[in-house]
Amino acid sequence: MRAYLLxxxxxxxCGDNSAGDDQPVDPSGAAAYRGYAAVQDELYAKFVxxxxxxxxxxxxxxxxxxxxxxxxxxxGFGAGFEPGATTPNAMNVLVWRMMLRAFAxxxxxxxxxxxxxxxSLEADALSATAQPVVLGVCAWPASDQAVGAAWDYxxxxxxxxxxxxxxxxxxxxxATSETPNDGIADLWTAAxxxxxxxxxx
Numbered sequence: 001m002r003a004y005l006l007x008x009x010x011x012x013x014c015g016d017n018s019a020g021d022d023q024p025v026d027p028s029g030a031a032a033y034r035g036y037a038a039v040q041d042e043l044y045a046k047f048v049x050x051x052x053x054x055x056x057x058x059x060x061x062x063x064x065x066x067x068x069x070x071x072x073x074x075x076g077f078g079a080g081f082e083p084g085a086t087t088p089n090a091m092n093v094l095v096w097r098m099m100l101r102a103f104a105x106x107x108x109x110x111x112x113x114x115x116x117x118x119x120s121l122e123a124d125a126l127s128a129t130a131q132p133v134v135l136g137v138c139a140w141p142a143s144d145q146a147v148g149a150a151w152d153y154x155x156x157x158x159x160x161x162x163x164x165x166x167x168x169x170x171x172x173x174x175a176t177s178e179t180p181n182d183g184i185a186d187l188w189t190a191a192x193x194x195x196x197x198x199x200x201x
Contacts, residue, residue, distance in 0.1 A: 031087070031088065031199070032086045032087055032088075032199065032200045033071065033072060033086045033087075033088065033092070033096070033198060033199060033200070034086075034198065034199065034200050035071075035072040035086050036056065036057075036068055036071050036072045036073035036074070037072070037073070037074060039056065039197075039198070040055070040056045040073075043056065043103065046127065046129070046130060046153065046154075047107070047121070047126060047127055047130045047134075048121065048125060048126070048127055048130075049125055049126060049127045049128070050127070052125040054120075054121065054125070056068070056099050056103070057073060057099070058119075058120045059098065059099045059102035059103060059119060059120055060095070060098060060099060067095050067098075068095070068099075070091055070092045070095050071086075071092045071095050071096055071099075072086050072092075086200075088199075096193070096198065097189075097193060100189060100192040100193055100198075101185070101189050102119050102120070103120075103121070103188075103192065104185045104186075104187075104188035104189040104192060105118075105119060105185050106118045106119055106120060106121040107121075107134050107184070107185070107188045108181060108184040108185040108188065109123070110123040110126060110134050110135070110138075111134075111135065111137075111138035111180070111184060112135075112138065113138065113180070114138075114180070114181055114184075115181060116181050116185075130153070133149050133150055133153045134150075136149055136150065137150050137184055137187060138180075138184065140175065140180035140183055140184060141171075141172075141175030141176075141183075142171065142175070142184075142187070144168050147167070147168050147171045147187065148164060148168060150187065150188070150191060151164050151167050151168070151191055152164075154188075154191040154192060154194075154197055155191055155194055155196050155197050158196040158197065158201060159194065159196035163194065163196060167190065167191065167194075170190065171183075171187055174186055174187060
């Protein structure tokens with residue numbers, strides 16, 4: 001199911017660009033990740049309260065320092081990173097999924113009724129702007145308004161309008177087939193792994 005929903009979202013990202021030049025660019029044409037620093041900084045700015053520690057590679061366990069270099073985490077003083085790290089391949093797509101799935105798990109764990117244990121980001125470390133969005137999808141099944149707000153918060157105007165509608169429709173499917181813990185984590189995973197968020201435009 002999870003692989004299917006990511007394929008659906010990726011396909012939707014490529015549609016509905018016919019309305020004019022002001023439409024978002026199809027991100028799959030770039031075929032390059034934004035890079036570790038860009039994603040880390042955006043997640044920190046959106047989701048983490050000021051002064052709270054947060055490092056995306058912590059979600060990779062004891063080898064996170066090394067594994068994160070495969071997705072373009074700068075080495076040393078930021079002078080360089082592994083060649084080809086921003087070009088999608090079998091290894092770095094797995095590393096991205098491991099990190100962002102674990103981060104999505106922590107967002108789901110922030111729900112008051114959740115039985116999940118946070119991996120790295122505690123519920124009280126969420127920023128004031130993220131809290132209402134994260135808590136908005138906790139009532140499961142989440143309303144279309146809450147799901148749309150989660151999409152807007154992560155992806156925003158980067159993606160074509162059709163992608164937002166496809167995302168909401170996908171969550172309808174999750175609501176009928178998954179528990180709240182799994183469904184909410186899958187909701188966040190799908191948004192974070194969407195090409196419009198993860199790839200350069």
